[in-house]
Amino acid sequence: MTTNKIARISMLLAISVVLGLVESYIPIFNVIPGVKLGLANIVIVYAIYKYSFKDALYISILRVFLVGLLRSGLFSITFFFSLSGALLSLIFMYLFKKYTKLSVIGVSIIGAISHSIGQIIIAVIFLSNINIIYYFPILLLSSIITGIIVGMLSKKIIEYA
Amino acid sequence: MNKSDKILIIILVIILLVVFLLKIIFKTDSTYANVYYENNIIKTIDLTIDATYTVEGYNGDVVIEVLDNKIRVTEENSPLHICSKQGWVSDGTPIICLPNKIIIKIENNSDLDTISR
Numbered sequence: 001m002t003t004n005k006i007a008r009i010s011m012l013l014a015i016s017v018v019l020g021l022v023e024s025y026i027p028i029f030n031v032i033p034g035v036k037l038g039l040a041n042i043v044i045v046y047a048i049y050k051y052s053f054k055d056a057l058y059i060s061i062l063r064v065f066l067v068g069l070l071r072s073g074l075f076s077i078t079f080f081f082s083l084s085g086a087l088l089s090l091i092f093m094y095l096f097k098k099y100t101k102l103s104v105i106g107v108s109i110i111g112a113i114s115h116s117i118g119q120i121i122i123a124v125i126f127l128s129n130i131n132i133i134y135y136f137p138i139l140l141l142s143s144i145i146t147g148i149i150v151g152m153l154s155k156k157i158i159e160y161a
Numbered sequence: 162m163n164k165s166d167k168i169l170i171i172i173l174v175i176i177l178l179v180v181f182l183l184k185i186i187f188k189t190d191s192t193y194a195n196v197y198y199e200n201n202i203i204k205t206i207d208l209t210i211d212a213t214y215t216v217e218g219y220n221g222d223v224v225i226e227v228l229d230n231k232i233r234v235t236e237e238n239s240p241l242h243i244c245s246k247q248g249w250v251s252d253g254t255p256i257i258c259l260p261n262k263i264i265i266k267i268e269n270n271s272d273l274d275t276i277s278r
Contacts, residue, residue, distance in 0.1 A: 032243070077259065106166035109173070128200040129264050131255040137180045144173050
């Protein structure tokens with residue numbers, strides 16, 4: 001990786017971390033577990049379109065680590081939620097971008113949904129209890145909405161930068 | 162937003178509506194609730210009796226209240242208090258206290274995993 005690229009990816013990582021942190025301080029999103037705006041994912045979507053899957057992977061994983069360090073504690077349950085959600089959403093976003101005709105907005109919606117699914121999977125494993133699945137409908141609804149919002153923002157940024 | 166996006170959204174909305182309808186169709190009269198610690202039932206609560214119960218969660222005591230066939234968590238030890246903020250539950254939606262590993266679910270009398278036609 002060239003120095004130039006390292007610098008750029010680091011900047012993106014920093015932006016993603018800040019967005020993730022700022023979001024975690026807004027209390028509105030603490031009512032239902034797993035519901036969040038996901039602004040940090042704008043960076044990931046941007047990286048998938050403007051860079052490569054691998055670069056987006058670096059940013060995703062490092063972002064989860066850094067936010068985990070700064071916010072909830074490394075290797076806490078929240079950390080595993082984030083990691084699982086981030087990885088699943090990255091993989092599905094990449095696949096849907098490559099193999100379907102979805103635009104940035106569609107890809108972003110897929111990202112939001114798979115992020116939620118990743119979190120539900122970890123919750124079910126952590127609690128060894130399938131009842132967590134009851135949260136899926138409300139998470140699905142919020143994922144569609146936040147996916148569209150993040151998608152529209154990402155689209156503008158990809159066009160202008 | 163192109164055509165594929167719109168198709169995706171329509172499919173998702175349909176899924177949502179189906180799930181919502183299923184919840185309404187399978188709404189049952191709540192008679193009792195099970196309190197789970199991880200995957201084990203540690204207490205079965207009769208919802209017809211107004212009472213307060215205390216169970217032991219991973220982080221400490223979890224206080225459960227029953228009133229008018231509804232149930233809620235009033236007190237528990239956790240960073241965000243999501244499950245006590247959830248308030249009263251009278252349908253099949255579970256109350257999940259993740260840090261305490263406690264799940265409260267109102268069950269009905271019939272077999273849990275069958276769908277009757």
